[in-house]
Amino acid sequence: MAETAARGRPRSETARRAVLDAALRLCQRDGYQALTIKGIAHAAGVGRQTVYRWWPTKEAVLLEALRDLVHRQGARLAPDTGDTLADVRTLLDTTFRLARELTGHALVGLMAQAQHDGQLSARLQGTVIGPRRAALRDVLARGVRRGELSDEEVPLDLAADFAFGTMWYRLISQHAPVDDDLAARLSLALWRLLSPGGPHQAERCAAP
Amino acid sequence: MAETAARGRPRSETARRAVLDAALRLCQRDGYQALTIKGIAHAAGVGRQTVYRWWPTKEAVLLEALRDLVHRQGARLAPDTGDTLADVRTLLDTTFRLARELTGHALVGLMAQAQHDGQLSARLQGTVIGPRRAALRDVLARGVRRGELSDEEVPLDLAADFAFGTMWYRLISQHAPVDDDLAARLSLALWRLLSPGGPHQAERCAAP
Amino acid sequence: MAETAARGRPRSETARRAVLDAALRLCQRDGYQALTIKGIAHAAGVGRQTVYRWWPTKEAVLLEALRDLVHRQGARLAPDTGDTLADVRTLLDTTFRLARELTGHALVGLMAQAQHDGQLSARLQGTVIGPRRAALRDVLARGVRRGELSDEEVPLDLAADFAFGTMWYRLISQHAPVDDDLAARLSLALWRLLSPGGPHQAERCAAP
Amino acid sequence: MAETAARGRPRSETARRAVLDAALRLCQRDGYQALTIKGIAHAAGVGRQTVYRWWPTKEAVLLEALRDLVHRQGARLAPDTGDTLADVRTLLDTTFRLARELTGHALVGLMAQAQHDGQLSARLQGTVIGPRRAALRDVLARGVRRGELSDEEVPLDLAADFAFGTMWYRLISQHAPVDDDLAARLSLALWRLLSPGGPHQAERCAAP
DNA sequence: TCCTAAGCGAGACGGTACGTCGTGTCTTCTG
DNA sequence: CAGAAGACACGACGTACCGTCTCGCTTAGGA
Numbered sequence: 027m028a029e030t031a032a033r034g035r036p037r038s039e040t041a042r043r044a045v046l047d048a049a050l051r052l053c054q055r056d057g058y059q060a061l062t063i064k065g066i067a068h069a070a071g072v073g074r075q076t077v078y079r080w081w082p083t084k085e086a087v088l089l090e091a092l093r094d095l096v097h098r099q100g101a102r103l104a105p106d107t108g109d110t111l112a113d114v115r116t117l118l119d120t121t122f123r124l125a126r127e128l129t130g131h132a133l134v135g136l137m138a139q140a141q142h143d144g145q146l147s148a149r150l151q152g153t154v155i156g157p158r159r160a161a162l163r164d165v166l167a168r169g170v171r172r173g174e175l176s177d178e179e180v181p182l183d184l185a186a187d188f189a190f191g192t193m194w195y196r197l198i199s200q201h202a203p204v205d206d207d208l209a210a211r212l213s214l215a216l217w218r219l220l221s222p223g224g225p226h227q228a229e230r231c232a233a234p
Numbered sequence: 235m236a237e238t239a240a241r242g243r244p245r246s247e248t249a250r251r252a253v254l255d256a257a258l259r260l261c262q263r264d265g266y267q268a269l270t271i272k273g274i275a276h277a278a279g280v281g282r283q284t285v286y287r288w289w290p291t292k293e294a295v296l297l298e299a300l301r302d303l304v305h306r307q308g309a310r311l312a313p314d315t316g317d318t319l320a321d322v323r324t325l326l327d328t329t330f331r332l333a334r335e336l337t338g339h340a341l342v343g344l345m346a347q348a349q350h351d352g353q354l355s356a357r358l359q360g361t362v363i364g365p366r367r368a369a370l371r372d373v374l375a376r377g378v379r380r381g382e383l384s385d386e387e388v389p390l391d392l393a394a395d396f397a398f399g400t401m402w403y404r405l406i407s408q409h410a411p412v413d414d415d416l417a418a419r420l421s422l423a424l425w426r427l428l429s430p431g432g433p434h435q436a437e438r439c440a441a442p
Numbered sequence: 443m444a445e446t447a448a449r450g451r452p453r454s455e456t457a458r459r460a461v462l463d464a465a466l467r468l469c470q471r472d473g474y475q476a477l478t479i480k481g482i483a484h485a486a487g488v489g490r491q492t493v494y495r496w497w498p499t500k501e502a503v504l505l506e507a508l509r510d511l512v513h514r515q516g517a518r519l520a521p522d523t524g525d526t527l528a529d530v531r532t533l534l535d536t537t538f539r540l541a542r543e544l545t546g547h548a549l550v551g552l553m554a555q556a557q558h559d560g561q562l563s564a565r566l567q568g569t570v571i572g573p574r575r576a577a578l579r580d581v582l583a584r585g586v587r588r589g590e591l592s593d594e595e596v597p598l599d600l601a602a603d604f605a606f607g608t609m610w611y612r613l614i615s616q617h618a619p620v621d622d623d624l625a626a627r628l629s630l631a632l633w634r635l636l637s638p639g640g641p642h643q644a645e646r647c648a649a650p
Numbered sequence: 651m652a653e654t655a656a657r658g659r660p661r662s663e664t665a666r667r668a669v670l671d672a673a674l675r676l677c678q679r680d681g682y683q684a685l686t687i688k689g690i691a692h693a694a695g696v697g698r699q700t701v702y703r704w705w706p707t708k709e710a711v712l713l714e715a716l717r718d719l720v721h722r723q724g725a726r727l728a729p730d731t732g733d734t735l736a737d738v739r740t741l742l743d744t745t746f747r748l749a750r751e752l753t754g755h756a757l758v759g760l761m762a763q764a765q766h767d768g769q770l771s772a773r774l775q776g777t778v779i780g781p782r783r784a785a786l787r788d789v790l791a792r793g794v795r796r797g798e799l800s801d802e803e804v805p806l807d808l809a810a811d812f813a814f815g816t817m818w819y820r821l822i823s824q825h826a827p828v829d830d831d832l833a834a835r836l837s838l839a840l841w842r843l844l845s846p847g848g849p850h851q852a853e854r855c856a857a858p
Numbered sequence: 859t860c861c862t863a864a865g866c867g868a869g870a871c872g873g874t875a876c877g878t879c880g881t882g883t884c885t886t887c888t889g
Numbered sequence: 890c891a892g893a894a895g896a897c898a899c900g901a902c903g904t905a906c907c908g909t910c911t912c913g914c915t916t917a918g919g920a
Contacts, residue, residue, distance in 0.1 A: 034895030035885045041897075057350030059267075064875060073898040078877065131349045137406040138346035141339045142265030147408055155407050180423050184400075187410070188423075191399030192392070194406065198345040199363050200355055202395070215388050215396075219427050242864025243916045249866075272906060281867045286908065450869030451911040457871075473766030475683075480901060489872040494903065547765045553822040554762035557755045558681030563824055571823050596839050600816070603826070604839075607815030608808070610822065614761040615779050616771055618811070631804050631812075635843050659889075659891040688880060697893040702882065861920070871910065877902100884897065889890100 037080075044070035045077055046091040050132060053088060058135025061088075085139055085146055088132045093153050095129065104161040110169035111217055117165060118189060118209040121158055125197060126204050134198055155190075162186045166220065176222035185216050245288075252278035253285055254299040258340060261296060266343020269296075293347055293354055296340045301361050303337065312369040318377035319425055325373060326417040329366055330401060334412050338405050363398075370394045374428065384430035393424050453496075460486035461493055462507040466548060469504060474551025477504075501555055501562055504548045509569050511545065526585035527633055533581060534605060534625040537574055541613060542620050550614050571606075578602045582636065592638035601632050661704075668694035669701055670715040674756060677712060682759020685712075709763055709770055712756050717777050719748075734793035735841055741789060742813060742833040745782055750828050754821055779814075786810045790844065800846035809840050 048070035053061045061084055067074045081087045107113055125133065133154065140147040166182045169175035189212050196204045256278035261269045271292055275282040289295045315321055333341060341362065348355035374390045377383035397420050404412045464486035469477045477500055483490045497503045523529055541549060549570065556563040582598045585591035605628050612620045672694040677685045687708055691698045705711045731737055749757065757778065764771035790806045793799035813836050820828045 033887065033893075035897075037896065058346055060350070062875065063877085067898095071898090073896095073900090074876095075878085075899085076897065079896075134346045134349055134406075138266055138342045140406070140408075141342055142268070151407065151409060155409065159409070179426060181419075183410070184419055184423060187400040187403055188396045191401070191403035192395040193399070195395055195399035195402045198342075198349070198402065198406075199359070200348075201359065201363065201367070202391070211389075211392055215392060215427065218387060219423065240864095241862080241918065243866075245865065270906065271908085279867090281865095282869090283909085284866060287865075449867075449913070451871075453870065454911095474762055476766070478901065479903085483872090487872085489870095489874095491873085491904085492871065495870075550762045550765055550822075554682055554758045556824075557758055557822070558684070567823070567825065571825065575825070595842060596835075599826070600835055600839060603816040603819055604812045607817070607819030608811040609815070611811055611815030611818045614758075614765070614818065614822075615775070616764075617775060617779065617783070618807070627805075627808055631808060631843065634803060635839065662891070665892075686880065687882085691893095695893090697891095698881095698895090699883085700892060703891080859920095862918090864915100864917090866913105866915070868912085868914105869910100870912100871908105873907075873909105875906090876904075879900105879902075881899075881901100882897105884895100886894085886896095887892105888894105889892085 038076075041070070041072050041076055042080070044072055045081075045087060046094055049084070049087045050091045050095070050129070053132045053135065054130070058131055058138070061135075063087075085136060085143070088136055089146070089149060089153060092129055092132065092136075095124075096154070096157075099124075104164045106165075106168060110165065110172065110174055111213055113165045113168075114162070114189075114216060115209050115213040117158075117162055118193075118212055119206060121190075122193060122204045122206075122209055125193060130197055159186050159190065162189060166216070169220070173222070175217070175220040177220065178222075180219050182220075185220060188212075188219070189216060249278070249280050249284055250288070252280055253289075253295060254302055257292070257295045258299045258303070258337070261340045261343065262338070266339055266346070269343070271295075293344060293351070296344055297354070297357055297361060300337055300340065300344075303332075304362070304365075312372045314373075314376060318373065318380065318382050319421055321373045321376075322370070322424060323417050323421040325366075325370055326397060326401075326420055327414060329398075330412045330414075330417055333401060333405060342406055367394050367398065370397060374424070377428070381430070383425070383428040385428065386430075388427055390428075393428060396420075396427070397424060457486070457488050457492055458496070460488055461497075461503060462510055465500070465503045466507045466511070466545070469548045469551065470546070474547055474554070477551070479503075501552060501559070504552055505562070505565060505569060508545055508548065508552075511540075512570070512573075515540075522581075522584060526581065526588065526590055527629055529581045529584075530578070530605075530632060531625050531629040533574075533577055534609075534628055535622060537606075538609060538620045538622070538625055541609060546613050575602050575606065578605060582632070585636070589638070591633075591636040593636065594638075596635055598636075601636060604628075604635070605632060665694070665696050665700055666704070668696055669705075669711060670718055673708070673711045674715045674719070677756045677759065678754075682755055682762070685759070687711075709760060709767070712760055713770075713773055713777060716756065720778075730789075730792065734789060734796065734798055735837055737789045737792075738786070738813075738840060739833050739837040741782075741786055742817075742836055743830060745814075746817060746828045746830070746833055749817060749821060758822055783810050783814065786813060790840070793844070797846070799841070799844040801844065802846075804843050806844075809844060812836070812843070813840060 045066060049061065049066045052065055052069055056065075063077050063084055064074060066084065066087065067077050070077075077087065081090065104117060105113060107116075136146065136150060140150055163182050163186055166175060166177075166185060170177050170182070192208070192212060193204055196202050196208070202208070253274060257269065257274045260273055260277055264273075269292055271285055272282060274292065274295065275285050278285075285295065289298065312325060313321060315324075344354065344358055348358055371390050371394055374383060374385075374393060378385050378390070400416070400420060401412055404410050404416070410416070461482060465477065465482045468481055468485055472481075479493050479500055480490060482500065482503060483493050486493075493503065497506065521529060521532065523532075552562065552566055556566055579598050579602055582591060582593075582601060586593050586598070608624070608628060609620055612618050612624070618624070669690060673685065673690045676689055676693055680689075685708055687701055688698060690708065690711065691701050694701075701711065705714065729737060729740065731740075760770065760774060764774055787806050787810055790799060790801075790809060794801055794806070816832070816836060817828055820826050820832070826832070
């Protein structure tokens with residue numbers, strides 16, 4: 027195979043992980059604006075140039091930290107248990123917990139930055155936003171195929187907007203928590219919204 | 235009354251307006267992160283100290299600019315035309331247009347900053363988020379009072395989260411536009427979601 | 443007259459003097475190579491930008507420091523006491539003391555830097571080297587006019603090279619001191635070298 | 651004999667020469683201050699570590715380069731042709747040419763550095779300054795032994811200072827060239843200065 | 859009509875993070 | 890083992906903006 031021969035000292039995985047961890051930790055502790063390449067390097071016990079060698083901006087550092095986090099979780103985003111409602115709720119639960127506990131500030135900060143950075147925006151889409159969105163769509167589409175749901179009245183994309191939109195809205199506005207209860211309520215509301223015959227059938231499953 | 239006698243040169247309204255306008259304009263053009271007190275002052279043709287004299291941070295400048303903008307519009311947020319669906323759509327239309335055209339970047343940036351600034355968060359709630367939210371709730375509550383809608387299955391607060399959540403989600407994620415079509419679709423979806431007897435009645439009004 | 447109106451906060455003379463003093467002091471203490479804009483600013487209790495605002499390089503700082511020093515001395519370089527030999531010796535004494543005590547390292551460092559910087563070279567000529575050279579030439583020329591000396595055998599310029607060349611040679615090579623004794627010996631040697639009739643007349647004045 | 655057995659790959663003479671040549675060339679081209687270990691290694695097509703393995707500083711590199719140069723010339727510094735004046739002139743000529751063409755910038759830079767580095771200063775003395783100085787003294791001393799010159803009025807050391815001091819002075823100050831004409835004038839001036847009976851005898855030999 | 863006070867523009871002040879570059883050390887593979 | 894390649898921790902470079910501080914000049918109300 028055409029693997030380029032590795033020459034010179036190999037990249038330090040230790041330094042890489044120290045930088046990513048420090049970046050997420052500092053961002054969550056002090057906020058996105060206060061996050062600094064200098065601060066990251068210092069907290070990671072790493073030279074400033076080592077950060078610049080591998081990442082062009084603090085956004086790139088955070089993005090890779092998030093991607094690593096997701097990969098490390100390796101979570102099955104859309105398991106098929108046969109119970110569409112439960113699958114939706116599980117997916118939302120998982121997503122909410124991640125956003126709530128680890129990555130909230132980083133994500134909001136990155137999003138703000140992405141307003142004027144098309145490339146960052148695209149990478150956020152591909153790495154974080156898109157997969158979650160696709161997973162929810164898949165789960166809902168399974169419900170449609172089984173005849174439990176219908177996308178005629180309300181397109182599935184709009185339904186996905188509802189779910190994740192509510193999460194983001196609460197993350198940034200902080201007028202209400204992003205917790206398990208929200209996941210439950212959202213699942214039911216989506217069920218009701220997409221019920222083919224009307225909202226009555228949504229009652230087959232009581233709210234907690 | 236205990237009015238302090240005005241002494242010395244009075245504050246220049248010209249400078250104040252120049253600062254607020256420049257702040258919004260620069261923020262929308264270059265992004266929140268690139269917005270700078272120095273840049274604002276320069277673009278407004280104003281000394282830097284004049285900005286610092288009246289606003290402690292660039293956040294305060296943007297916040298006042300947004301408040302001024304809303305006041306200047308003086309728009310009736312929740313007019314009662316008797317047609318609940320139309321009122322919802324009008325409210326969303328107005329809100330979307332404002333966010334899309336003028337204040338999107340500023341709002342997202344402020345929200346990101348508010349993640350770690352409780353005071354800013356509270357002021358954003360009171361000035362921007364809260365009133366819109368309350369207005370939508372009012373319109374929906376009128377529908378409930380008229381018997382057109384029901385808040386038994388889905389609470390009105392969650393419905394409001396759906397509407398504005400979708401807006402925010404699309405503003406930051408940019409996977410779909412925030413336009414009139416979205417307002418129409420959202421209005422219908424809310425109607426269907428809150429219909430007392432089921433989604434069938436939502437069909438009284440065809441999508442465009 | 444067309445003096446431009448001074449606007450804004452006026453330059454701080456305190457900061458200016460602190461920078462110049464710190465530069466000379468640090469250069470003499472740690473050497474030219476170890477001299478750093480950062481170090482100068484720190485030692486002067488001044489922001490780094492304040493140095494960069496007024497001087498483009500550390501060379502410019504040192505040059506102005508030297509010029510200030512010379513101006514502050516305001517010394518009459520070439521006093522005319524009527525005794526040519528004494529005048530020569532006084533001039534060399536003054537020059538040697540200055541170089542030995544305050545400016546030696548700075549001067550040598552600047553000269554090294556001037557090897558590749560024509561502008562710096564020219565300014566050193568005009569500010570430091572040239573005036574001393576001219577002063578010595580003047581004193582010797584007075585001796586020629588009085589008939590005590592002659593420039594027929596050895597041009598006065600070469601004689602000046604002898605005197606200051608020896609100083610520089612010893613400054614950089616450090617094989618022998620640049621002290622009062624050198625000034626005395628040099629004066630006598632110049633006298634002998636330029637004596638019109640021969641070196642015998644130089645004996646009118648005994649060596650110390 | 652106690653020669654340590656050479657083990658492993660022997661030192662590459664090619665690399666050594668490449669480093670020394672690159673150092674001298676870069677120093678003369680860009681100046682002493684701009685000379686960099688990294689730059690030397692790159693220009694020599696050599697790894698940085700290879701430089702650090704054999705030389706502690708760029709000064710050491712330059713010093714060895716100069717020493718090599720002198721050895722390669724292998725020039726007889728003080729040939730005895732029987733004509734003292736001619737010998738002086740030859741010595742100065744040789745010295746001036748070397749300084750002018752190849753090593754000027756390196757020498758001045760090293761001298762500046764040696765202001766605060768006693769060890770470097772000593773090595774410069776031993777390698778470059780001292781031998782030339784001693785050679786000139788020897789030639790002059792021969793003249794004294796022959797009765798052509800006298801060191802009673804002016805010590806030979808001071809005469810040597812005159813010659814080399816003038817060279818250095820012109821090298822760093824650049825107010826006049828260091829050329830063959832200077833060698834001729836200097837030789838005559840030294841002759842005159844050291845003439846036992848007076849300057850008249852110096853006229854036995856006309857200036858060019 | 860001056861006097862006093864405060865706002866205004868301008869811009870220098872002491873700081874700090876930026877992104878780049880060179881330092882001297884280290885760790886890999888190749889010859 | 891030497892050598893090339895290059896990553897590592899470190900720190901100075903010169904720039905930009907921070908928030909504060911003086912300046913000279915309005916621009917008002919009160920004497």
